[in-house]
Amino acid sequence: xxNVKKTLKIYLDNNATTPIHPEVIREMENALEFTYGNPSTxxxxxxxxxxxxxxxxxxxxxxxxxxxxxxxxTGGGTEANNLAIxxxxxxxxxxxxxxxTSKIEHDSVWNTCKSLERDGIDITYLPVxxxxxxxxxxxxxxxRPDTIIISIMHSNNETGTIQPVNxxxxxxxxxxxxxHTDAVQSIGKIKVNVEDLGVNLLSIASHKIYxxxxxxxxxxxxxxxxxxxxxxxxxxxxxxxxxxNVPGIVGFGKxxxxxxxxxxxxxxxxxxxxxxxxxxxxxxxxxxxxxxTKRLPNTLNVSIEFVEGEGMVLALDxxxxxxxxxxxCATATLEPSYVLAAMGVPPQIAHCTLRFSLGRDTTDGDIxxxxxxxxxxxxxxxxxxxxxxxxxxxxxxxx
Amino acid sequence: xxxxxxxxxxRNPRNMGEMENPDGIGKVGNPVCGDVMELYIKVKNNIxxxxxxxxxxxxxAIATSSMVTELVKGKSIDEALEISNKAVxxxxxxxxxxxxxxxxxxxxxxxxxxxxxxxxxx
Numbered sequence: 001x002x003n004v005k006k007t008l009k010i011y012l013d014n015n016a017t018t019p020i021h022p023e024v025i026r027e028m029e030n031a032l033e034f035t036y037g038n039p040s041t042x043x044x045x046x047x048x049x050x051x052x053x054x055x056x057x058x059x060x061x062x063x064x065x066x067x068x069x070x071x072x073x074t075g076g077g078t079e080a081n082n083l084a085i086x087x088x089x090x091x092x093x094x095x096x097x098x099x100x101t102s103k104i105e106h107d108s109v110w111n112t113c114k115s116l117e118r119d120g121i122d123i124t125y126l127p128v129x130x131x132x133x134x135x136x137x138x139x140x141x142x143x144r145p146d147t148i149i150i151s152i153m154h155s156n157n158e159t160g161t162i163q164p165v166n167x168x169x170x171x172x173x174x175x176x177x178x179x180h181t182d183a184v185q186s187i188g189k190i191k192v193n194v195e196d197l198g199v200n201l202l203s204i205a206s207h208k209i210y211x212x213x214x215x216x217x218x219x220x221x222x223x224x225x226x227x228x229x230x231x232x233x234x235x236x237x238x239x240x241x242x243x244x245n246v247p248g249i250v251g252f253g254k255x256x257x258x259x260x261x262x263x264x265x266x267x268x269x270x271x272x273x274x275x276x277x278x279x280x281x282x283x284x285x286x287x288x289x290x291x292x293t294k295r296l297p298n299t300l301n302v303s304i305e306f307v308e309g310e311g312m313v314l315a316l317d318x319x320x321x322x323x324x325x326x327x328x329c330a331t332a333t334l335e336p337s338y339v340l341a342a343m344g345v346p347p348q349i350a351h352c353t354l355r356f357s358l359g360r361d362t363t364d365g366d367i368x369x370x371x372x373x374x375x376x377x378x379x380x381x382x383x384x385x386x387x388x389x390x391x392x393x394x395x396x397x398x399x
Numbered sequence: 400x401x402x403x404x405x406x407x408x409x410r411n412p413r414n415m416g417e418m419e420n421p422d423g424i425g426k427v428g429n430p431v432c433g434d435v436m437e438l439y440i441k442v443k444n445n446i447x448x449x450x451x452x453x454x455x456x457x458x459x460a461i462a463t464s465s466m467v468t469e470l471v472k473g474k475s476i477d478e479a480l481e482i483s484n485k486a487v488x489x490x491x492x493x494x495x496x497x498x499x500x501x502x503x504x505x506x507x508x509x510x511x512x513x514x515x516x517x518x519x520x521x
Contacts, residue, residue: 308433310457314401314409336433348430384415384461386437386453387430 008320010366014208014359015157015185015299016324021210024254028212031250039244040235049246056253060217063260064183064202065193072218072239073249077184077205078108080218081151083229083239084180084201085112088149089121090227092178096146102126102134102163103342104156109182113151126152131291132161132343136168143175154183154192154202158339158355159290160299162186169198178224184208184216188259189268189296200224206248210360211255215248268358269297275356275367276300282375285391289340289353298358303345306388307381309353315377316354321370324355348387401458402492408462413469418451423516425508434460434501438468438508442516447471447479452508459498463505466490476513482506 011019031052037045039053054068061068074080085099101113103125117123124142126134134152143150150172155162165181172179180201186192188209194202202219206212220226220239232241280286285305304312309325316323336350356370382388401409421439428434434456441449450468454461467487471479484502488494494502 306455308456308460311409311461314406314458318410346431347433351430351433384412384453385455386426386435387455389417389453 008369010321010362010369012356012358012362012366012370013322013324014362015160015296015355015357017207017213018210018359019361020207020212020251021255021258023258024211024251027254028247028251031247035246035250039246040233049244052250053244053246056249056256059253059257059260060204061219063187063192063256064204064219065195066219067222070194070219070222072220072236073244073252074216074218074240075245076214076216077106077182077203077208078216079240080184080203080205080216081106081108081180081182082112083218084203084226085109085116085149085151086229087226087239088178088180088201088224089116090229091225092148096144096148098122098124098144098147100124100126100139100142100147100150100152102128102152104128104132104134104158104339105151105153106157106182106184109151109153128161128342130344131294132156132159132289132339133291133294134163134168136164136171139168140171143171143177147175147177149178149180151180151182154181154186154197155190155296156290156339157185158337159301159343160185160296160357161291162190162294162296165199166197169200172200173198178226185296188255188263189298190265191263194219194221201226206252206255209255209259212248212251215245215252217252262360264360265297268362271362271364271367272298272300272356272358275370276302278371279374282371283378287349289343289345298362300356300358302354302356303340303349303352304354304378305349305352306385306391307378308351311381312354312377315381316374319373319377321373324357325353400495401462402494404490404492405459405462405494408465408491409458412452412461412465414449414451414465414472415453416451417453418449421451421512422519423512423514425510425512425515427507427511428456428504430455433457434504436460436464436504436508438464438505438512440471440509440512440516442476445475447474447476450512456501456504457498459494459501460504462491463487463494463501464508467505467509471509476516479509479513482509 037049039050058068169179178200184205200221205216289301340350418439422442423440425438437453452464454464484506488502
């Protein structure tokens with residue numbers, strides 16, 4: 001950690017956000033400069049903007065196999081999740097008072113549900129197994145006559161575990177309950193098709209697919225009853241009023257088009273598994289969090305016992321490697337990850353978590369470099385750790 | 400989020416590692432909470448002549464451990480007891496609000512090591 005190699009940049013936090021694609025930048029620059037018209041106007045500059053908007057809508061629809069009229073642009077994934085849940089609640093409030101979600105949802109679903117809970121709505125938070133997977137049978141059992149929406153994420157941002165969404169959406173459909181899935185983390189990484197899934201609502205964020213930040217979309221299946229949560233003009237058929245963020249939408253559309261053509265899972269999964277296997281060989285007491293196979297191909301969440309996650313993130317940053325920590329030590333709560341807690345990972349191990357999320361720019365050389373420098377870093381940090389000392393002592397005693 | 404000083408102590412922790420035959424040991428924190436600090440002191444004629452530490456914790460926990468061992472060396476027992484968590488945080492150029500508890504832990508580790516020392520000599 002003494003030699004600070006700031007020049008090297010290996011970015012392995014693509015689940016947090018992705019670097020914007022150069023072709024996206026070019027389209028956005030063009031839109032910023034020339035497509036300034038208000039899409040709601042009648043003259044040619046406005047109509048041009050409207051055409052760009054609709055082209056982007058078609059591109060975004062295409063990546064999930066939807067019809068373009070089923071796409072509503074929002075100010076990002078968080079807003080899409082808020083619109084889905086609050087919007088359904090508003091439309092169905094007279095029908096019932098119960099929502100089903102899971103214990104591993106992203107904050108933007110979790111805190112939306114918490115807010116509704118404070119307003120008197122019953123929420124069932126479905127448990128997960130040790131791989132972080134929701135059991136559709138549990139969902140079946142949780143459904144009540146007054147359930148108005150089910151919201152279960154498509155894949156988890158921390159562990160990458162992919163949920164059995166089509167099974168759960170079928171159960172919801174049988175009960176006549178709208179099903180929403182937060183697919184922000186899945187889009188662009190694996191094939192996602194709304195017809196195969198059978199969901200009513202699905203959230204997407206542009207910045208996870210090499211597009212700009214601050215723009216996203218909610219897929220709303222034709223016939224789904226939903227109310228807006230923002231009020232203003234008629235834009236986005238009234239579901240999301242406000243003059244459209246044309247450059248953002250154009251960038252999102254381009255990013256979706258590129259992602260649709262370039263979904264590549266095998267190579268990434270190979271690199272990721274190579275990383276884990278090599279680290280496992282060189283570092284004792286390391287464990288994988290998440291499903292061994294039903295997992296996003298780019299995501300590797302590991303706990304390296306006796307070393308706290310944030311310390312490792314800082315030490316890796318000094319080595320030019322950007323990764324995330326599963327434990328939210330850096331946030332205001334200081335609690336270890338609630339996702340890992342729901343999976344039954346003990347807190348003292350959850351504190352020792354790192355998340356590597358590979359991306360389109362990740363090379364063999366990046367992975368080899370990490371494999372080379374990680375064991376040394378862990379060894380040094382374990383040297384600080386009284387827990388490691390204790391472990392060595394215990395191990396000696398048992399031998 | 401961290402000051403340069405915090406990062407510097409995190410990168411190059413002073414007095415890191417176990418001490419042979421310490422005169423006092425302070426153990427505070429809990430792995431479940433994500434921080435464990437062990438502080439060792441050597442005392443001669445009521446003066447803390449050496450201090451070392453081992454810490455499991457975030458960057459701030461390692462930096463505050465390192466700093467408190469630096470601050471305490473050469474101090475009398477009474478002077479050492481005066482070292483507050485704020486003094487540790489200030490010496491590091493401040494800590495983010497959510498990390499103040501790390502400096503509290505450092506103060507507690509020191510007090511606990513001194514208590515252990517006093518028990519041993521009494």
